[in-house]
Amino acid sequence: MPNLPPKRIRWSELLDDLTDTDRNRSIVIERTTETERMAIFLLRRDNWSVRSVSGVQREYNLELFKYRRQIAAKVVNQRNKVSLGQIEKFIDFLSGESSADFDGGICISTTGFTRSVYSYLRDENITNLKLAILEGSELHWNCEEFDHEKERNRSTYIGVFTCKGGVGKTTIAAHLAGAFALNGYDVSLVDLDRQRNMQKLLGKGVYLPPAGGRKGARIDVIIPGETNGTSDRKTKFVICDCNPEFDGNPTGFLRRFDYCIVPTSLSPLGINKNADVIKRTFDLIRKENTKAQLFVLINGLQSEEKKRNHLLNQVLKTEFEALSNKDSRCRYVDPDEVAIRFSKQLLYWGFHLFDGTSPTLAFRTYGRYSHPRMDFLKLVDYLERHTDIENDRSVAARF
Ligand SMILES: Nc1ncnc2c1ncn2[C@@H]1O[C@H](COP(=O)(O)OP(=O)(O)OP(=O)(O)O)[C@@H](O)[C@H]1O
Ligand SMILES: [Mg+2]
The missing domain is CATH 3.40.50.300 (P-loop containing nucleotide triphosphate hydrolases)
Known part of the structure; x- marks a missing residue:
């Protein structure tokens, strides 16, 4: 058996089955961020099966499964609101061929989204991307209203x-x-x-x-x-x-x-x-x-x-x-x-x-x-x- 590099896995994958090859390798657990873990927890509570693919170069960091639907989710934790430029690639990904396995995408932000994000999705009639705001232990799906309300308060x-x-x-x-x-x-x-x-x-x-x-x-x-x-x-x-x-x-x-x-x-x-x-x-x-x-x-x-x-x-x-x-x-x-x-x-x-x-x-x-x-x-x-x-x-x- 060649000397394989350690397999890097996320916390959320700990309970996944190991392949035969993986059994002979050392495992390095990559820490998912607190935010990502909270998002995983809340999505699982909503009956989604969740797999973290963070650490792998992808446009998304979670794969979600429910009722035979497969969704790519991107979790963003930053100081400012998520801007249009920051999710442009994700939008492109969802409309391109490489996302053929997915039925749609979700972007979860801890700080909300800029007004341009909402206007663009609305004006371009993009329906395969849903936005959510993670605050405390809640995922807010009607997040445009929630964002504006938060701004007012x-x-x-x-x-x-x-x-x-x-x-x-x-x-x-x-x-x-x-x-x-x-x-x-x-x-x-x-x-x-x-x-x-x-x-x-x-x-x-x-x-x-x-x-x-x-x-x-x-x-x-x-x-x-x-x-x-x-x-x-x-x-x-x-x-x-x-x-x-x-x-x-x-x-x-x-x-x-x-x-x-x-x-x-x-x-x-x-x-x-x-x-x-x-x-x-x-x-x-x-x-x-x-x-x-x-x-x-x-x-x-x-x-x-x-x-x-x-x-x-x-x-x-x-x-x-x-x-x-x-x-x-x-x-x-x-x-x-x-x-x-x-x-x-x-x-x-x-x-x-x-x-x-x-x-x-x-x-x-x-x-x-x-x-x-x-x-x-x-x-x-x-x-x-x-x-x-x-x-x-x-x-x-x-x-
Ligand atoms: N425009 C001013 N005219 C006269 N005296 C002033 C003026 N501004 C500040 N002072 C006096 O300068 C002193 C220092 O001011 P202050 O304590 O506000 O500075 P600070 O930057 O907060 O200091 P520290 O770094 O210790 O917190 C105070 O005695 C204050 O009364
Ligand atoms: Mg002072």
Whole structure:
């Protein structure tokens, strides 16, 4: 008997009969993914016989049998929705000769499908491919409706992150949430930083004072993995104050970010260093999240220094252009349009920890107006213009 290479089999094939040749070979069990195993389990529960062919170069990874019907199934587990390009080959396969043994195909995704997938299948009248979404321990077959429903109920996540410490992440996260709330958005704050600064500053949350005949909104502070104890609200916007050490942030949250604000400063010594920090920050975010739109925002701007700021801004902007050429989903928020100015209110934000008063945001008016309130409202305006967050304004959904 020649020395045969080990036979690679999947978990799901363990109970299949071995051929005589296989009895004389060593067996290597290839681990199917958790998702694939869950899909197999659910399909078997629906009385399908399932055989995994993962590991073999095919357009599908499961073969399903029921009532003499044979179906090719493709299980996709990825961070983003399955796009048309990703299943184009599977569609071609199902309409080609090599799929002659099959009566049709199923694509199972854990994140859903883009709208183009649904439109294409509908417009081309493709009936031999069914789509399903695997969520938790359920397979949803009416998945277009399920996808849209999920989109409607889904929160929008905004991370505030830079890998440099002390540049205003916590300050920006809190006040951006405040400005969203002032504009009638339903918002909560998540403290991802292990130092728990947000929680130290705001406890379980903060109320905005009532204004203009409107009731003051409440912004809850949530610690991942802990129940807030005060409310079970699921808000439309979730603003995350990140840990400056990237790996200290839970991956689950990093992947959920739709947008990310990257604060930086406009100082001569910092410019080159900051451009490096921004680059490193982008690289880190992209390790986990390829879809989030990234916004570089100047914090602590000394607004009266117009000439110097103009020059420094030109330099940083040029540095940034090199980055945006490589990554189209990033934007430099020009400080001529929006920046967070240096202000005493923001510097002493948190003073309540020392004078024993209750937590507030730095939106109080001194003299004519509050700089932070103006700046953060302008930031929300900016985000509304450059993203589609405005469509997400709708009020709280209960879990
Ligand atoms: N625009 C501003 N004007 C004045 N002071 C500011 C401004 N932004 C932030 N600060 C002050 O800078 C300090 C650091 O800010 P903050 O704690 O928000 O930074 P951070 O990036 O969250 O820090 P860490 O990396 O430690 O989490 C705070 O004392 C804050 O009050
Ligand atoms: Mg912080």
